Amino acid sequence: MESSCPTPLGASDRVLLAHGEGALWSRRLIREVFVRAFGGSEHDPLLDGAVLPPCDRPIVATTDSYVISPLFFPGGDIGSLAVHGTLNDLAVMGADPIGLTSAWILEEGLPLETLRRVVDSMAAAARAAGVRIVAGDTKVVPRGAADGLFINTTGLGRLRPDARLGPERIAPGDRVVVSGTLGDHGIAVLSARSGITFETEILSDSCNLHPLISDLLDSGLEIRFLRDATRGGLAAVLHEITETGSYSIEIEESRLPVSSQVRGACELLGLDPVHIANEGKFVAVVAEADAEAVVNRLRASAFGRDAAIVGSVIATGPARVSVRGRFHVVRELDEPTGAPMPRIC
Amino acid sequence: MESSCPTPLGASDRVLLAHGEGALWSRRLIREVFVRAFGGSEHDPLLDGAVLPPCDRPIVATTDSYVISPLFFPGGDIGSLAVHGTLNDLAVMGADPIGLTSAWILEEGLPLETLRRVVDSMAAAARAAGVRIVAGDTKVVPRGAADGLFINTTGLGRLRPDARLGPERIAPGDRVVVSGTLGDHGIAVLSARSGITFETEILSDSCNLHPLISDLLDSGLEIRFLRDATRGGLAAVLHEITETGSYSIEIEESRLPVSSQVRGACELLGLDPVHIANEGKFVAVVAEADAEAVVNRLRASAFGRDAAIVGSVIATGPARVSVRGRFHVVRELDEPTGAPMPRIC
Numbered sequence: 001m002e003s004s005c006p007t008p009l010g011a012s013d014r015v016l017l018a019h020g021e022g023a024l025w026s027r028r029l030i031r032e033v034f035v036r037a038f039g040g041s042e043h044d045p046l047l048d049g050a051v052l053p054p055c056d057r058p059i060v061a062t063t064d065s066y067v068i069s070p071l072f073f074p075g076g077d078i079g080s081l082a083v084h085g086t087l088n089d090l091a092v093m094g095a096d097p098i099g100l101t102s103a104w105i106l107e108e109g110l111p112l113e114t115l116r117r118v119v120d121s122m123a124a125a126a127r128a129a130g131v132r133i134v135a136g137d138t139k140v141v142p143r144g145a146a147d148g149l150f151i152n153t154t155g156l157g158r159l160r161p162d163a164r165l166g167p168e169r170i171a172p173g174d175r176v177v178v179s180g181t182l183g184d185h186g187i188a189v190l191s192a193r194s195g196i197t198f199e200t201e202i203l204s205d206s207c208n209l210h211p212l213i214s215d216l217l218d219s220g221l222e223i224r225f226l227r228d229a230t231r232g233g234l235a236a237v238l239h240e241i242t243e244t245g246s247y248s249i250e251i252e253e254s255r256l257p258v259s260s261q262v263r264g265a266c267e268l269l270g271l272d273p274v275h276i277a278n279e280g281k282f283v284a285v286v287a288e289a290d291a292e293a294v295v296n297r298l299r300a301s302a303f304g305r306d307a308a309i310v311g312s313v314i315a316t317g318p319a320r321v322s323v324r325g326r327f328h329v330v331r332e333l334d335e336p337t338g339a340p341m342p343r344i345c
Numbered sequence: 346m347e348s349s350c351p352t353p354l355g356a357s358d359r360v361l362l363a364h365g366e367g368a369l370w371s372r373r374l375i376r377e378v379f380v381r382a383f384g385g386s387e388h389d390p391l392l393d394g395a396v397l398p399p400c401d402r403p404i405v406a407t408t409d410s411y412v413i414s415p416l417f418f419p420g421g422d423i424g425s426l427a428v429h430g431t432l433n434d435l436a437v438m439g440a441d442p443i444g445l446t447s448a449w450i451l452e453e454g455l456p457l458e459t460l461r462r463v464v465d466s467m468a469a470a471a472r473a474a475g476v477r478i479v480a481g482d483t484k485v486v487p488r489g490a491a492d493g494l495f496i497n498t499t500g501l502g503r504l505r506p507d508a509r510l511g512p513e514r515i516a517p518g519d520r521v522v523v524s525g526t527l528g529d530h531g532i533a534v535l536s537a538r539s540g541i542t543f544e545t546e547i548l549s550d551s552c553n554l555h556p557l558i559s560d561l562l563d564s565g566l567e568i569r570f571l572r573d574a575t576r577g578g579l580a581a582v583l584h585e586i587t588e589t590g591s592y593s594i595e596i597e598e599s600r601l602p603v604s605s606q607v608r609g610a611c612e613l614l615g616l617d618p619v620h621i622a623n624e625g626k627f628v629a630v631v632a633e634a635d636a637e638a639v640v641n642r643l644r645a646s647a648f649g650r651d652a653a654i655v656g657s658v659i660a661t662g663p664a665r666v667s668v669r670g671r672f673h674v675v676r677e678l679d680e681p682t683g684a685p686m687p688r689i690c
Binding site for chain 1: 362363365366367368369370371372394395396397398399400401402403404405406407408409410411412414434435438440443444446447448449450479480481482484485486487489490491492495497499500501504575576577580581584585588620622680681682686687688690
């Protein structure tokens with residue numbers, strides 16, 4: 001009987017299994033934490049689906065789960081990261097966002113205060129990007145069956161008419177551009193997780209790249225391929241590109257933008273910035289003739305101020321992906337096959 | 346160097362943290378397990394997003410995470426359940442499916458054989474429903490940070506022109522119909538989890554309700570509202586409906602379709618079938634004049650053969666949701682506020 005049942009969010013300051021039962025307490029959690037933050041009315045029907053307008057252009061769909069540890073790190077948290085990561089996946093496919101869904105797996109015992117902070121951060125990131133969280137889901141698993149909380153965000157977008165992007169458009173002679181410094185997110189998370197501190201705090205670069213990419217696509221410059229350099233870093237993106245084509249990529253080590261703090265941290269930890277995850281950087285393969293103009297355009301924005309041409313697509317190389325180091329020695333750029341950095345996103 | 350690196354799926358029969366790194370081993374896992382099962386080419390670019398055709402009708406989006414334990418249960422598994430559950434969410438909103446995304450959180454050490462079984466089951470369920478898994482994501486968390494595997498599926502659908510469904514369309518006099526027996530899924534999962542066996546094995550009712558609902562909407566009968574009765578069972582659906590309206594709902598206990606095995610199990614376990622989760626049953630609120638025709642139409646299908654009118658919408662009642670029991674005693678139908686059945690979906 002509703003009148004005799006304590007308000008669960010008042011009676012407990014932690015997530016309970018009952019919050020996942022799909023009944024009264026679930027609805028209260030959804031209303032009091034999610035609907036409130038995401039701007040719906042508290043009296044909206046709590047549909048787990050949303051109805052969005054028709055779309056006159058191809059629809060882009062992308063999905064990502066976020067399992068990062070710790071939940072809060074210098075420069076961001078799992079809530080804002082989930083919004084940025086999914087918006088960036090849409091943006092590099094050439095899409096403007098239509099809406100996001102968010103699905104939450106919560107561990108029994110998670111402090112409600114932690115949940116609220118993450119939900120509020122997700123809501124703020126979505127508001128800043130001008131995109132709505134249109135549908136959601138909440139599950140609760142018993143203590144020990146998950147670690148704190150995991151989030152899935154799925155993004156829907158409208159393909160831009162001017163986006164003609166794909167690995168099949170890449171050809172020898174094209175230039176490889178990165179939109180800024182490499183490795184900031186991965187090192188920030190490792191630092192937060194391990195308790196290693198550096199002289200200057202290293203912040204995650206987690207941000208919404210849609211405005212920067214939108215401006216680039218508006219420019220009419222010849223952009224062949226875009227990809228955000230997340231898990232696996234720049235190296236994984238370059239390997240993925242070359243696996244689908246019949247060309248090689250050579251990058252120049254001296255041209256890679258890396259902050260001095262990240263460079264120092266990588267030396268200390270025995271890591272290479274090309275393997276480290278970013279959450280606010282993308283790789284663009286662009287026509288040779290437009291490469292300088294692309295970099296100049298990116299540098300005009302705060303989120304692209306360290307953009308650089310870092311390499312070229314070549315017809316054949318000593319390896320599919322190689323690095324020209326100092327003293328012009330060319331070596332293969334391999335990918336890590338161990339697991340140096342779990343739970344980075 | 347690729348040539349010197351062992352095939353991860355050959356070298357290990359378990360999920361490794363390296364499978365979640367976003368680099369070489371991640372791509373191999375995606376190719377050898379997911380792309381193979383979901384019918385893509387092994388040489389497709391492994392985009393984490395998909396491009397779908399434009400949609401001339403409103404787009405329906407729904408998201409759900411699946412955390413069910415155990416992963417395999419009588420009548421289904423987490424893979425087929427994830428497809429059915431999400432298709433059913435689209436169907437009750439009046440949408441035909443366009444595509445599904447699937448995002449996987451895997452625990453380090455999960456046997457690859459288990460993963461393959463679940464992925465293959467998901468692929469088979471999608472094929473049977475004629476819907477594609479259009480994009481995916483895989484994360485791996487260290488041993489102990491998740492329990493086996495969790496799946497998120499997000500569904501995209503096209504709103505049918507004939508679907509005019511919503512709690513605001515419900516009015517006193519309408520009838521409440523359920524599409525079949527209640528409680529099968531929940532009891533099947535509880536039985537698998539606890540090791541309690543019954544004389545006759547109780548199977549989950551997990552199935553794709555889209556064909557049944559599509560036929561019902563084709564019929565032109567006056568359907569006001571549809572909802573699948575999953576977590577929280579029939580009771581949660583009725584409470585959710587009445588929370589948004591200014592009417593009550595009274596159901597008649599003697600009309601509730603419950604199999605004798607589920608009834609027996611519920612008596613044994615002290616549970617009420619109205620609170621138990623289903624994964625292949627929906628609740629329809631329909632115009633009084635069409636209620637018999639709706640039930641007859643449902644009964645013509647194998648998935649609706651036990652459909653029944655179970656109650657009515659009334660202007661005011663002793664409680665928002667009440668049950669008329671045997672001997673005509675009317676009592677309030679409350680919702681469980683504890684957590685009798687965690688991880689049921």
